[in-house]
Amino acid sequence: MTETATTRTLVIEREMPHPPEKIWRALTEGQLIEEWLLKTDFKPVVGHRFQFRREPMPNWNGIIDCEVLEVETNSRLSYSWGSLGLETVVAWTLTPTASGTQLRMEQSGFPSEEGANYKGARYGWRNFIDNLERLVGRLN
């Protein structure tokens, strides 16, 4: 995880024993995306607005509103990711390695550390916040 003054970025990286071309298909072909991520009308075209969807639940329509920001075949893909009042950007980077591909996902634009500290021990409600996180986690 990295931090700047105003927002934070979540980074997840994994090396996979598969060529970038194959991972690219899984990231960009609607039917394949649905098998591992969420239902979607994604198209790998910059400016395309699309949604990820899951079944609606109480207090959430299950919709994530997105727009394609970058498409570089087999190497880089990014889109905006708007859900539950939070706007972030999800960026995928594929780097070939000797045995496959280093896949990196960066989700940027999270509220700053300052806000996170504020919610921390100040009122002694850590457990409550944990419960809330589980609740919101289920939304995903």
Place this chain on the structure above:
Amino acid sequence: MPAVTDNVFRALADPTRRAIFERLARDGEQTVHALTGRAGVSQPAVSKHLTVLKRAKLVRHRREGRETHYSAQPQALAPLVDWMSVYGAFWRDRFDRLENLLKRMDK
């Protein structure tokens, strides 16, 4: 700290209000009457707590006949949630699923 976040914190700083909110979030919509039965405080007190929760947009109400029904609005918590950990768990799970899919694509 934006004013709306401040309201949310204030509303949830009280344990009775927190309990009421958690119950609504967990069990769904309920009347003041039903909430009073389980809150261990008087109905006017519950109504007062609900007003504070409403101001913070943590609950919403609708009238039906004589009864007012309240429901939780968890999206009002968005400013408080540690999105990093929520999404961290989400993406790690999805990476696993992606790897499974890639294996299946070989066949």
